[in-house]
Amino acid sequence: MEVTNHAGSWNNAILEVRKLPITSLVRALFGKLVDYFDARRVEITTQSLNGQVFTKFANMKLKRAISRASGHHVKLFDRDTWLFQVTTTKDGLKGGNNHTIRIHEQTCTCGKWQNYRISCSHVITCYAYVKMSHDTLVGDRYKLEIISKIYNSVFEPIPHKGDPRWPTEINFPKI
Numbered sequence: 001m002e003v004t005n006h007a008g009s010w011n012n013a014i015l016e017v018r019k020l021p022i023t024s025l026v027r028a029l030f031g032k033l034v035d036y037f038d039a040r041r042v043e044i045t046t047q048s049l050n051g052q053v054f055t056k057f058a059n060m061k062l063k064r065a066i067s068r069a070s071g072h073h074v075k076l077f078d079r080d081t082w083l084f085q086v087t088t089t090k091d092g093l094k095g096g097n098n099h100t101i102r103i104h105e106q107t108c109t110c111g112k113w114q115n116y117r118i119s120c121s122h123v124i125t126c127y128a129y130v131k132m133s134h135d136t137l138v139g140d141r142y143k144l145e146i147i148s149k150i151y152n153s154v155f156e157p158i159p160h161k162g163d164p165r166w167p168t169e170i171n172f173p174k175i
């Protein structure tokens, strides 16, 4: 969802410039990219300074899963391979479902753990049972420390023609 939102905001950002002549279009897109990277750096730094370790999306998913996990029942089937069954609490027509969790294979039959790389409520229940932190199961793509490296690159302003840094010869392939 987070990636989709960023892609969406990027698409909106380029809507206004896409009808420009090519040179102006490239300059405008470059400016948008510089702004985008700066905004992401500020956002990640602010979240990190506030003590956050994971992205907002991951925090929201984990919070929801932790809340659901409190109503689950867990049974350990094999301590060596950490094979569990978790039964969700019956609530009217909902709940009462059984899920098989294989910690060593990093799978849960609900499929969310494999797809999102964020612990589902069933996995959180298992980790609570063995008194371990499920934070270690969150994928790198949601870790602010990892993501910050993507946006750490700083762009250089485009030099004015005649600037000594302007390349005198560019060896583009010729057709």
Ligand SMILES: [Zn+2]
Binding pocket: 099, 108, 109, 110, 111, 112, 113, 120, 121, 122, 123
């Ligand atoms: Zn699950």
